[in-house]
Amino acid sequence: MAVTGFWPVKSRLKEVIDYAENPDKTIEQKYLDADLYATLQYAENDSKTDEKLFVSGINCSKNFAYSQMIAVKKKFGERGTNIAYHGFQSFSEGEVTPEECREIGIETARKMWGDKFQVVITTHLDRKHHLHNHFVINSVSFKDGSKFRNKIEDHIRLREISDAICIERGKTVYKDAPFYNSQKKEYWLHKAGKQTHRDMLKEDIELCLSLATSWDKFRTILASMGYEIDYRRMTVKAKDWERGIRLKNLGYTAEGIEKRFEENFSNRNNRNEWNNYIISRRKYFPLETMAKQLEFSIEHSKKPDKIFVDTMFLLIIMVFKLITEVADAMLLSPEMRRAAKDIKQYVADYHFLTDNQIHTTEELAITIEETQQKIAELEEKRSKADNKKRRAKTPEEKEQYKALRKELTKEIAPLRQRLKQAEKIYEKSPHLYELLQKEHNAEIKKIRNMERNR
Numbered sequence: 013m014a015v016t017g018f019w020p021v022k023s024r025l026k027e028v029i030d031y032a033e034n035p036d037k038t039i040e041q042k043y044l045d046a047d048l049y050a051t052l053q054y055a056e057n058d059s060k061t062d063e064k065l066f067v068s069g070i071n072c073s074k075n076f077a078y079s080q081m082i083a084v085k086k087k088f089g090e091r092g093t094n095i096a097y098h099g100f101q102s103f104s105e106g107e108v109t110p111e112e113c114r115e116i117g118i119e120t121a122r123k124m125w126g127d128k129f130q131v132v133i134t135t136h137l138d139r140k141h142h143l144h145n146h147f148v149i150n151s152v153s154f155k156d157g158s159k160f161r162n163k164i165e166d167h168i169r170l171r172e173i174s175d176a177i178c179i180e181r182g183k184t185v186y187k188d189a190p191f192y193n194s195q196k197k198e199y200w201l202h203k204a205g206k207q208t209h210r211d212m213l214k215e216d217i218e219l220c221l222s223l224a225t226s227w228d229k230f231r232t233i234l235a236s237m238g239y240e241i242d243y244r245r246m247t248v249k250a251k252d253w254e255r256g257i258r259l260k261n262l263g264y265t266a267e268g269i270e271k272r273f274e275e276n277f278s279n280r281n282n283r284n285e286w287n288n289y290i291i292s293r294r295k296y297f298p299l300e301t302m303a304k305q306l307e308f309s310i311e312h313s314k315k316p317d318k319i320f321v322d323t324m325f326l327l328i329i330m331v332f333k334l335i336t337e338v339a340d341a342m343l344l345s346p347e348m349r350r351a352a353k354d355i356k357q358y359v360a361d362y363h364f365l366t367d368n369q370i371h372t373t374e375e376l377a378i379t380i381e382e383t384q385q386k387i388a389e390l391e392e393k394r395s396k397a398d399n400k401k402r403r404a405k406t407p408e409e410k411e412q413y414k415a416l417r418k419e420l421t422k423e424i425a426p427l428r429q430r431l432k433q434a435e436k437i438y439e440k441s442p443h444l445y446e447l448l449q450k451e452h453n454a455e456i457k458k459i460r461n462m463e464r465n466r
Contacts, residue, residue: 016101016174020094020162066114066135070126071154077132081150088157097160099147101174107183108143110135116177117145123173128153129160212350213248214262223285225277238345250346297455298341302330310452319373321441325362329355344454348447361437376438383431387424394420
């Protein structure tokens with residue numbers, strides 16, 4: 013069976029095409045004579061693509077795909093940040109031969125994009141048990157200059173075309189694929205072991221239904237967890253959500269909920285469970301407690317670049333650990349409870365910040381800029397080493413520059429990892445800071461209400 017997918021590319025187009033056309037992946041020695049294989053190994057990512065066995069082009073020459081794609085962009089004017097799209101088509105072990113993999117890939121690309129876009133198709137043979145095709149699609153149409161639209165319908169159509177071709181050739185298909193349900197975002201979150209806001213809501217509703225004996229109590233518990241219910245539409249939403257979620261879409265009907273109320277009412281221990289829950293909700297406010305312990309003012313800065321990001325991550329970690337250790341401690345907002353599921357990632361982010369002595373988001377931005385500059389310098393040196401290796405007049409000289417290139421690649425790899433993590437922290441820090449402020453405001457409001465009731 014074939015698995016398909018694609019994603020936007022925001023880096024340099026030539027890098028993507030070079031990766032897809034890498035001779036180490038597209039050529040298997042038994043399919044070539046020794047001299048040709050040795051020549052391709054020497055040339056690596058050079059322009060001699062006409063000698064590659066498993067590289068093809070649709071609406072562009074495989075030899076000059078990069079320059080022809082750039083020409084189309086210049087003709088119509090490049091628009092947007094996505095310079096191309098990188099797709100894949102991967103087969104199960106033993107499902108296809110390299111030749112069949114290549115043929116199916118070309119046919120799939122032609123039917124999917126061939127009427128409007130330039131495509132480079134390569135068949136990678138480096139994973140012998142799982143042959144796969146790569147597609148590099150220009151983001152601008154050669155036909156009318158229109159921009160490629162990355163919609164869920166495109167992912168579904170790619171899967172349908174691939175499946176139809178596989179069935180025609182007697183291959184198996186991936187039935188009940190998640191993309192057919194138009195739930196792309198949920199699919200990838202679940203695959204990463206994370207929850208959607210719908211998953212979180214369903215967990216919270218289950219807690220409500222384990223205690224409530226009436227609609228009023230159901231609403232009371234929901235409100236204490238940061239939700240509000242619309243009885244007319246039978247929807248539930250958190251304050252920050254744009255729209256509510258219908259209970260029936262989560263598998264709950266009014267009749268089913270009332271049946272749970274009746275079961276709880278018949279439960280002799282229900283009253284004690286209800287009272288314990290209500291009392292425990294008033295005892296402990298984890299964010300306020302930990303902020304005081306760290307002497308951290310949650311609203312310490314109105315300027316995003318002045319946020320103490322390292323202390324913020326430490327506060328988040330301490331709060332999330334606290335709610336697992338103290339029975340009376342609970343986060344008030346659904347979004348904060350959802351964020352608590354990623355505590356391992358927050359720990360890793362905090363160690364990254366402390367190891368690199370980064371305290372504010374301003375310092376984090378400087379780290380990102382310096383790392384990008386260092387990578388660019390090393391890549392330039394590596395490019396020069398590549399050029400000198402190609403022009404080497406002796407095997408010894410060639411090996412010298414090959415070794416230099418290898419050393420530079422070793423230096424670049426950890427820098428790229430450092431850059432990736434720094435950028436992720438920088439992107440999510442403002443959102444986390446906002447979540448902390450909202451959670452803190454909810455705690456303060458609840459504390460004031462308790463003081464008034466006294």
